[in-house]
Amino acid sequence: MHALGRLEDLPQDYRDELTRLNLVPLWPNLRALLPPGLPSRNTRPVHWPYATLRPLLMRAGELTPMEKAERRVLVLANPGHGLDNMKVSPALYLGMQLLLPKEWAPAHRHTPNAVRMIVEGRGATTTVNGEQCPMERGDLIVTPTGQWHEHGHTGDEPVVWLDVLDLPLMVYGEVSYSEEGQRQTVKPGRGDQAYAAGGIVPTPWFERGREAYPMLRYPWKDTRAALLALAQSQPDLQAVQVTYVNPDTGRDVQNNLGFGALMLRPGQVLKLPARSPAQVFHLIEGVVDAQIADQRFQLAEADTCCAPGYETLTLSNRSATAAAFLFIADEAPLHRKLGVYEVRP
Numbered sequence: 287m288h289a290l291g292r293l294e295d296l297p298q299d300y301r302d303e304l305t306r307l308n309l310v311p312l313w314p315n316l317r318a319l320l321p322p323g324l325p326s327r328n329t330r331p332v333h334w335p336y337a338t339l340r341p342l343l344m345r346a347g348e349l350t351p352m353e354k355a356e357r358r359v360l361v362l363a364n365p366g367h368g369l370d371n372m373k374v375s376p377a378l379y380l381g382m383q384l385l386l387p388k389e390w391a392p393a394h395r396h397t398p399n400a401v402r403m404i405v406e407g408r409g410a411t412t413t414v415n416g417e418q419c420p421m422e423r424g425d426l427i428v429t430p431t432g433q434w435h436e437h438g439h440t441g442d443e444p445v446v447w448l449d450v451l452d453l454p455l456m457v458y459g460e461v462s463y464s465e466e467g468q469r470q471t472v473k474p475g476r477g478d479q480a481y482a483a484g485g486i487v488p489t490p491w492f493e494r495g496r497e498a499y500p501m502l503r504y505p506w507k508d509t510r511a512a513l514l515a516l517a518q519s520q521p522d523l524q525a526v527q528v529t530y531v532n533p534d535t536g537r538d539v540q541n542n543l544g545f546g547a548l549m550l551r552p553g554q555v556l557k558l559p560a561r562s563p564a565q566v567f568h569l570i571e572g573v574v575d576a577q578i579a580d581q582r583f584q585l586a587e588a589d590t591c592c593a594p595g596y597e598t599l600t601l602s603n604r605s606a607t608a609a610a611f612l613f614i615a616d617e618a619p620l621h622r623k624l625g626v627y628e629v630r631p
Contacts, residue, residue: 395467397431407441425503426613448568544563568615569590
């Protein structure tokens, strides 16, 4: 590929006139915008050990009361994007959130889509548009764009969860904002009880597409059981993985980000192909080594790491006797909508 003209090749008076008129020559910047063969990426492989993060989160609980925080969160920021930008990849935001006993995080709603992956503790709930969802370790709770949600805690131990939002995408599109609301009245019924088993729908009122988000809570006990059943029924299957979907449509549970869970059999080494979207891995159970590009991370339970797009990665279960389970978040739905999703061998 031949070299293009440089900005400094142009006369200074010409460059000054372009600047005055808010014009920029494309050719000196073309290779940076359209690099040959592989996109440039700022996302770096990063590991956030929960053992080092947790004490700082608990100290935040001592230092900052809820009325001074609204949401008490430590953001998992990727240094490749700059810590001030508070994102892990172009479309993924991660935050570790703490709710202490007897606290209430007030109701609000916002344009970014969010999910909560519960890390530890019991006794808390998230209420989304009046549906109260218990928060137990490994559960996935969905808070879609524009829906009122709040968090309350009646238990006696700290509750921590991992927030995953498409916030960077909303900020980039200049559509990110929030509104404060009043405490919600809890309505009877829960989607995870109505859609309690795969292949079964509630007959009395079922109508496909009746609600945009008919299921807000995905209990870990059900997801874990599905992974174990899949592994047992298909012993030759390499990637024992499930995807969180809308039970009415079968499509991704949210608009722009994808979520799933992966099981590694005892001692299994799983090599995953390079895909265009960035990915986040959060270890729910077990001990796992993650090889991402030239970085190797030893994951303990509740650890989180991220992988840039277009990189092969290998996950290895360090236990020879117990399975390991990971939660995965990625940008795949967004890439599919943009028509740029690809898998490379």
